Amino acid sequence: MALRKIIKVPDDTLRKVCRPVDHIDSHILTLLDDMAQTMYANDGVGLAAPQVGILRQIVVIDIGDEDVGLLELINPKIISTEGEQIGQEGCLSVSDIRGDVKRPARVVVQAYDRNGDLMEYTGEGLLAVAFCHEIDHLNGIIFTDKMEKNNA
């Protein structure tokens, strides 16, 4: 495993739309390991592949809830949302800015895991925010695009 360098705004890489993963090979598994290590080393709750310069639909999330643990999402899709919440967000690619973003209160996500099995996850609260924030990265969207108020 190795730490990867986190790309920061205004790097163009963060604005690209990521391609799906069509084959989970050793490179993808190494990337998943590196992304988790990089997220933990930077005290993040999530990291998307474009943040380490890889334009593939891959996300890791760990909101610090032991019941949930580390989530590794390959080709994640939000299949349903419910309700609304507003909470403060930040991003490892955006230094020194935090701000309120409106998100669904509850999100259901389908994604492949590292074994190629299609999984379904339901997130509420912070986990719902993390799903939305990280999947936005795969579409070139940064939380500041949706921010209602700059709390920095």
Ligand code: NI
């Ligand atoms: Ni982010």
